[in-house]
Amino acid sequence: MAVIELSVNGKKISKEVSDNTLLSDFLRDKLSLTGTHVGCDTSQCGACVVHMDGNSIKSCTTLVADCNGSEITTIEGIAKNGKMHSMQEAFKKHHGLQCGFCTPGMVMSAIDLLQKNKNPSEQEIRDWLEGNICRCTGYQGIVAAVKDAASKM
């Protein structure tokens, strides 16, 4: 057990956790931020993607102990003043989701892509989303959403 201090969606948090606590479980069980999903639990599906110090990571394969002093952003932290993030707007507009299970990870991963590549090609979008699996949409709407968001962000 150790006391971990980190910032989650801009809020300073200090909590005692056991050393084997995963970031995904910490967010969901200790902070009730259940927008971060756990699908495969083995870093394949990407439903658990969050940002750590600005980079997208898989929270199911990250120890909270390893996040001491870090800034974490989850899907709950991207809307501002009740207004959806442009990426969320674009997913809604282009039907980039059906059941919604993969969506938080998709959105967080796609935002990281646009941070690093402002105007990605369709192929670059598909390559980037390799670590995010969607089992309903067939990806067409997702790719269209990321393209549209790129023109607005």
Added chain:
Amino acid sequence: MKNFNFKSASNTKEASKLASGRATFLAGGMSILPAMKLRLAAYTHLINIKKIKSLSGIKVSSKSIRIGAATTHAAVAASKEVGKSIPSLAILADGIGDPQVRNRGTIGGSIANNDPAADYPSACLALKATIHTNKRKIAADKFFKGMFETDLKKGELIESVEFEVPEKSAYAKFPNPASRYALVGVFVAKQKDGVRVAVTGAASSVFRSKELESVLLNNFSPSAVDKATVSDKGLNSDIHASAEYRAHIIKSMARKAVSSC
């Protein structure tokens, strides 16, 4: 995942000292954490080495590139210096796993784990890498011992990996369509004094293909690859591919790599 003690080391001496008993080093955790969750591995202590400053970063000279053990794949892929000096290495790093794995996974972790389908071990063999540890220097040819096995001793920590700059080189990977791990990956490098061809994904551990090296030494061209006989002896046969198919893919990846040199 069974519980363990997590400790951050601030220098390599401390890391080495902490690594007693059933302890291991933790860098990105992209292999070790899934292995621990699946109960394939269990440790009493994980020693975090990411806070050790000397283990991160890339140093380039005219003859070699030296990459700190805790440098992420994303940092290697994005390095302009690596892209200029050994572009194949940057391309390889950019093709490991997915972006989130590349943001966390490290070169030291990859080679210490020596997964039979990992990408970096092939670059180490083909680019005559030297693995610098806190105890000694190990030539890549002596480092990779077998499936998930290396020459590292208990408490020995990789500090950096130094690659020789070749005349030309390329990496071609045939990824498993589901896992994206290399079903077969071939790294080809032409040095002043020879040619090296390293194959990953095809057998229980990375290996050099003497057959391909000898035909390419005479004639470094894609057509020369066709003259080589690549045996399927000792190659993996599993639900993804038979040994015979893997032997075939080794040649086609070698051809592809040589053409893009």
